[in-house]
Amino acid sequence: MKSHKLYTQGSHQWVVFGRDESKPDKIIDTNQYLVVNQDKAMLLDPGGIELFSPMLASVVKHVSLEQIEHLFASHQDPDIISSLGLWDQVLDHATLHSPWVWEGFIRHFGMQNIQYNALPDEGAEIALGSLKLRFVPAHYLHSSGNFNVYDPVAKVLFSGDLGAALEAVDAPLFVEDFASHADKMKYFHQRWMPSNKAKLDWISRVKELDVDFMAPQHGRIFKREAFLEFLEWFEKLDVGIAVS
Amino acid sequence: MKRGQSNQTIVAVTVSGRLFKAQVLARSLSISSKNLSAVAIRIGQQAAGLAVLASFYDELANSTIQLANKIGELTGSIADLAVEEWKLALLHQHLEKVLALEHNENTAYIQEKHEYYEAERNSKLSIFNRLMSQLELMLSDMRRQMQSISVIAVNSKIEATQAADKKELLFNMAEDIEKTTDSIITHIKASQNCLETYYSEARI
Ligand SMILES: [Fe+2]
Ligand SMILES: [Fe+2]
Numbered sequence: 001m002k003s004h005k006l007y008t009q010g011s012h013q014w015v016v017f018g019r020d021e022s023k024p025d026k027i028i029d030t031n032q033y034l035v036v037n038q039d040k041a042m043l044l045d046p047g048g049i050e051l052f053s054p055m056l057a058s059v060v061k062h063v064s065l066e067q068i069e070h071l072f073a074s075h076q077d078p079d080i081i082s083s084l085g086l087w088d089q090v091l092d093h094a095t096l097h098s099p100w101v102w103e104g105f106i107r108h109f110g111m112q113n114i115q116y117n118a119l120p121d122e123g124a125e126i127a128l129g130s131l132k133l134r135f136v137p138a139h140y141l142h143s144s145g146n147f148n149v150y151d152p153v154a155k156v157l158f159s160g161d162l163g164a165a166l167e168a169v170d171a172p173l174f175v176e177d178f179a180s181h182a183d184k185m186k187y188f189h190q191r192w193m194p195s196n197k198a199k200l201d202w203i204s205r206v207k208e209l210d211v212d213f214m215a216p217q218h219g220r221i222f223k224r225e226a227f228l229e230f231l232e233w234f235e236k237l238d239v240g241i242a243v244s
Numbered sequence: 245m246k247r248g249q250s251n252q253t254i255v256a257v258t259v260s261g262r263l264f265k266a267q268v269l270a271r272s273l274s275i276s277s278k279n280l281s282a283v284a285i286r287i288g289q290q291a292a293g294l295a296v297l298a299s300f301y302d303e304l305a306n307s308t309i310q311l312a313n314k315i316g317e318l319t320g321s322i323a324d325l326a327v328e329e330w331k332l333a334l335l336h337q338h339l340e341k342v343l344a345l346e347h348n349e350n351t352a353y354i355q356e357k358h359e360y361y362e363a364e365r366n367s368k369l370s371i372f373n374r375l376m377s378q379l380e381l382m383l384s385d386m387r388r389q390m391q392s393i394s395v396i397a398v399n400s401k402i403e404a405t406q407a408a409d410k411k412e413l414l415f416n417m418a419e420d421i422e423k424t425t426d427s428i429i430t431h432i433k434a435s436q437n438c439l440e441t442y443y444s445e446a447r448i
Contacts, residue, residue: 053338053339053345054345056338056342056354057341057345057346060346060348060350060354061348063350064349064350064353065350065354066353085331086334086335086338089335089361090335090339090354090357110331
């Protein structure tokens with residue numbers, strides 16, 4: 001699994017993991033993120049059970065397991081958090097932050113040691129070292145209980161399935177040309193996202209944020225310009241197309 | 245689930261299913277013996293031998309019910325253990341891959357976990373093996389009990405033919421007991437075969 005430092009300022013880091021060549025062909029490629037501040041670390045959408053070993057091997061290149069005190073699962077999907085039962089056995093003091101609506105479901109992946117912090121619908125904030133991270137509501141995009149993570153210092157918005165594109169494992173890390181990239185996102189957003197109302201609600205919320213990077217769980221990362229282009233494109237896109 | 249652990253679970257649930265059926269049969273056996281005993285007592289002296297045999301069935305049937313109960317609990321624990329062991333095997337396998345991929349100061353802790361879970365898994369495995377041999381013993385005890393009932397049932401049929409009164413009824417009741425006993429034995433044999441297959445596959 002490849003890893004790339006998205007942001008580094010002193011002890012404050014964002015690392016993205018992905019483009020895993022060892023993954024079985026039929027499973028969707030995912031980006032996992034690690035946020036480090038001082039000596040504390042948090043994993044965002046740690047991934048599926050199939051990725052656990054390459055992921056753990058990559059993570060310990062950056063931090064030790066004892067430093068990982070927080071996990072975050074934007075929603076309940078298997079590509080997000082089916083590795084939980086294994087993380088549960090290797091992390092001694094960790095908390096999983098995830099939507100309250102999914103607690104009873106996510107626990108099916110196996111949780112004996114990790115604590116569950118049920119995030120309320122309106123969102124929440126937590127401290128990671130000296131950093132304050134914000135859990136921003138993104139419900140119904142696509143999951144009915146769903147959050148983004150915003151780091152106001154690094155100006156990174158982890159957007160989960162928003163901005164996702166289904167691409168080959170050798171795709172570049174950043175969006176270069178928005179127009180051509182939009183084709184790779186269109187069907188995913190139209191078919192997986194159910195609600196135009198939820199879409200507009202989310203756009204108005206994240207427009208207020210100062211964003212240098214929008215980091216999705218699949219596909220490429222958006223720099224500031226591309227992020228703004230994404231909002232404009234998404235606003236016009238009709239979603240929920242499986243019912244007419 | 246890896247083949248070994250899924251086989252363990254399958255053995256446990258198969259035996260547990262068979263034993264449940266055997267237990268239901270043993271209950272009806274106990275009722276049949278009580279009926280036989282009641283009829284024999286009513287007939288009196290002529291069927292005294294049968295009354296004694298019937299109380300003997302009842303005793304054996306009750307102890308079979310208890311044994312089946314214990315086996316049910318045992319197979320439950322075996323199935324639970326098989327699943328726990330499977331989880332540990334999975335974790336062990338994943339950590340092994342991590343250690344093959346990466347070696348630095350941070351992986352020492354993973355190595356520690358790896359060894360800890362290996363020991364944990366071995367201890368689970370030895371408990372599993374102990375429970376499996378208990379299960380084997382209980383099944384052969386149960387089979388022995390049923391075989392004695394079967395022998396007595398044959399004697400009862402002979403006794404029935406010698407009774408002056410209600411010959412046919414007594415004969416049918418004894419035959420019913422014999423049939424039920426045979427069905428219980430079939431379930432026990434199937435459970436034993438299942439264990440045997442498991443062991444022979446585990447050896448390969
Ligand atoms: Fe999803
Ligand atoms: Fe996803």
